[in-house]
Amino acid sequence: MTPAKIEKLERLVEAGAQARTAESGSLWRQSFRRLRRSPMAIAGGAIVGVFVLVAVLGPWIAPYDPTAQRWGDEVFLNRNVFPGPRAENWFGLDHLGRDMFSRMIVGARQTLLVGVVATLIGFAAGAAVGGTAAAAGTFGGRWGQRIEAVIMRAVDVALSIPMLLLALSVAALLGPSLTTVMIAVGVAQIPIFARLLRGSMLAQAHSDYVLAAISLGVPKGRIVISHIFPNSLGPVIVQATLVLATAIIEAAALSYLGLGNPDPGNPEWGTMLADAQRFLSGAPQLAIYPAVGIIVTALGFTLLGEAMRESLDPRLRRQG
């Protein structure tokens, strides 16, 4: 699993580096052209678009207050009586008589928030680690290379720990809350971003423009920050889209395990799934809605990310 993961990252780096040197037109314009014609990208984009829209507008489009136990007297969880979909409640009622549809809509916001923030944490910290390693390795001389080796071996070790396990350990340390989930999932993504950015930057370091900059006497620090780093971001951004999908699933998993937000006032898909588990035999629909929500959203981000990755890959270019 880990070698495959690493290999995938290496290929993405390679794609990013090669794309720049090949043929005509800018990388981004070409890629975008190819993306527009990819059904995968269109499907992914549509799902992500709808999801983001719902998440942003959630509180305004939800028909009812997602926390109000408005139909509490119609639900009998001691006898497995859960009113299903009907005109006023499209998805039926949850175990406390709250509107499932409203909870799904408002829950999307939490889910997106956790996914984005976690990915940003992973991205920022990963970029810092990976960037430092690459800069040290390229310009730091013999000592720099040693530092790079130490950092990257540590990253490899972290990469070999299953992500969920890493996130669980962090979450257990910090105690249950929404912030915990964001941090836990974010921390688990750090090694991916670190490795990817470092690879990408090393590839750029051997480019002609870097050689040119060096010969012109541009300070090394500036070369790294103003030239190599921005030009290495392409594959990292693509990876971020893919990571977002994983982050959403992991955040849901952590909430499901009870490490998420304990406040019942905030619906969240993972927590909803955990709540529904107890009634699985009597009312499977309670679990199906959040489960499908998580799957579809993660699928959307994955499709979009994969499509972007492929459009960057010159080996696939001719087919496009």
Add this chain to the structure above:
Amino acid sequence: MRTSRTTLARRAIGAAAGAILSFGLLTACGSDGGSDEDAESAEDFDFTCPEREDAERAPDEEANENTPFVFGTPGDPSSLDPVFASDGETFRITRQVYDTLLDHDCTEMVPGLAESWEQNDEGTEWTFHLREGVTFHDGTPLDGAAVCANFDRWNNFTGGYQSPNYTYYYSKFFDGYAENDPEMGIEAETNYAGCEADGLTATIRIHEYTANFPGAFSMATTAIVSPGSLEQITDDEVETADDPLPEYTQTADVLAGTGPYQLAEWDHSGQAVTLERFDDYWGETAEVKTLIFRTISDENARRQALEAGDIHGYDLVAPADVQPLAEGGFQVPTRGVFNILYMTYTQGHAPLDDHTVREALSHAVDRQRIVDSVLPPGGTVATQFMPPSLEGWSEDVVTYEHDPDLAQEMLADAGHEDLTLEFCYPTDVTRPYMPAPKDIFDIIASDLEAVGVTVEATPITWVEYIPTTRSGDCPLYLLGWTGDFNEAYNFLGTWFATETTEWGFDNQAIFDGLAEAAAEPDPSVRAEHWAGLNELIMEELPGLPISHSPPSIAFAPDVYPMDVSPLTQEDFSQMYFAAE
């Protein structure tokens, strides 16, 4: 003995009788589909001890000899020496191994090791005539001296053993010890005045009668252990209240009792306690040879284990599982009702010391909805802190109907429109009186928010829950109690005998009234006291009594189950694999 069964439990609506201990550790829940509900209106339905409907079945000799009966329990026992336990998980096991002087049939007090017993008029001298021919598992015979050896041993406990962490029940029944250790915080003189043995007779004397007697003699904690096996151990090992229990309480090869089963093995890593049949048992010998209690803490996992055939029965069935299990051919007998679930208003936290605020909060909560939708069918809304089947339950207590508008008005009058309250609930357990703590919490929290109270949810794991709530750290919290024996004092005395941090109120009329009632040896006079006290307590409103509900237990189709007990004191020797 003097328990008046006639009035017991005939009391009507809803609830009734009881189960073992309490805060503790029995978790459970459950009930049976429609039948109780239909009966709810029937004034004379016996909610304590419903009649068994199934006919006795022939035992399957081969299976009983060769197949271990595995019973799924929600938690591990704490000690194989029952005097150091206060939880139902422990007592479920020790009850099969040790016998008590008195026993229960339903909630009625019946002979145990003592064939008959009598007391003097003051209730200070209890004479027990023991059965003949009872032998301990180690081969020694039971006599009066053995009984006295146990009581003397408990009275002579020193150091950490005196802490309620170890001997919660003993110190509750007998107040103190021969020499109280000042570090354990026990001030009361011991109520134990001595024990005289004469052949098969044992006479236990106490200084002052309290309503805990004779119930205390039926408690699993006062079970008689073989003095011979006690000689193998020394009781002075525990210095402080926080030390772990001594080693011998954690292994199965030290103690011997007189029960139908003897201890065989406690596999700590496998979380299983194995008992073997005792063939020289004085009563009817058990059919099943090997009995294993295996801990499966998750209620879904317990159900699945039963469905998969890995276990043959389990306790604390979730209410929603009762019907599907019954439809699947499993047997799910429902116990009688003998418990209470309540929400405390800890008065150490302002403004809960304001009576108007407590009253307003009580009007805000829709208890009927909790009973109807979360608790097992057959439950009822509680009007006071004990179930209606007990002597002393009062019809004239102040009740607090669900009326959100009134609640809001009262909060406004008291000047607390924007009240914020921390509300604790346990996360990882279900209890016999509280099948789904989080759902109950969610419902109450939403009711409170509806009248303008901001609720701060504080989920706490069960291990920390009891200490946290006892120390008064939670302004609002959910807890309950299952009765140990048929006596109002076992409920009211548990909470309201003195000022405690757990409740935080100081109402001398209640404390004095309880002391007076507890000292009254005549049960009918005592019942009048209890009724008056219930009225007084509900005026004070230290908390909101929520419900009484019947917990269920489940068995595989090929098992003939034992009679279930409202006190959760099931006798596993009655149960066996039945021939089809």
